[in-house]
Amino acid sequence: MSESPSDVSGENLARGDDDLPLLDRVLAGDAKAFEELVRRHEQRVYRVAMGITANHEDAEEAMQQTFLKVHQHVSEFHGSSKFSTWMTRIAINEALQIRRRRRPNVSLDELQDTKDGSLPKELRDWHDNPAQVFEKTRIREIVEAAIQSLPPLYRDAFVLRDVEGFTTEEAAAALGISQTALKTRLLRARLMMRDALAVFLQRKPTLASRASQVRWKIQDALLAGMRRAWKRADGGGP
Amino acid sequence: MMDCKQILSEVSNYLDGDLSKEVKQAVEGHLGKCTRCSLVYSTTRETLRIVSDCGVFTIPVAEGTRLRARLKELFVQG
């Protein structure tokens, strides 16, 4: 499926809010206009909702709640931000509420597990072009699974900053945390995402490094054999 | 001097261009010398590129249709 028009409107038309004419029609009670508004923004709302809830049914519910809220409160939108930003903030809140209801225990405790400074485990270079190794849909599946496996509080930071393209300031405000906290969570999230993708994308050990591993194994085996022989020669049993 | 651990704790801010001049220079100096950290940096940058290119969580067509139908229903009910 190609990108929905909402992505174009959101990122490329920073000046002027091209949702405004549609909003005027919505305010005038034009049902078709609201449907068009939903169509235009459902991709973005779904992405945020999936990113935060990591669950299909919850995302669906969050989406529905978001558009109901938008419909109820659209007259309160006064254009101090872009409409898409205003709507995305509603989507974030709806998704967070649903997640809290489902998992009341998501808390800061979860963040204690991963202390700063733990070095990434997988350290080999990656394939220059992942598209040559995996199909595009496979890459997307890998990325989605990786995002879903992040601890929720890290995931929020990652989804808003690196999937939705919020600024640090916008993301921190939307999540109700300090910018410092946002940056710390984003760092952890990015390194965890890197680790998760590394499993798939890093190069296989080179022939040279494999050859040297084999050499070491042969030497180890020879040494072990020699030790056994020495032991026997010493008369120290089997 | 910043060690590997300190450098890696700035990787994310470095990617965002969100560092003071001094720290930025320290990070760049270190990345120039340390293969390990520079590999973490380049693959983290690659991670972000892949994420933004792959069209993550694309709404299934049926899902959009269902949503719009459901909303219409709700509005008709009042």
Ligand SMILES: [Zn+2]
């Ligand atoms: Zn280093």
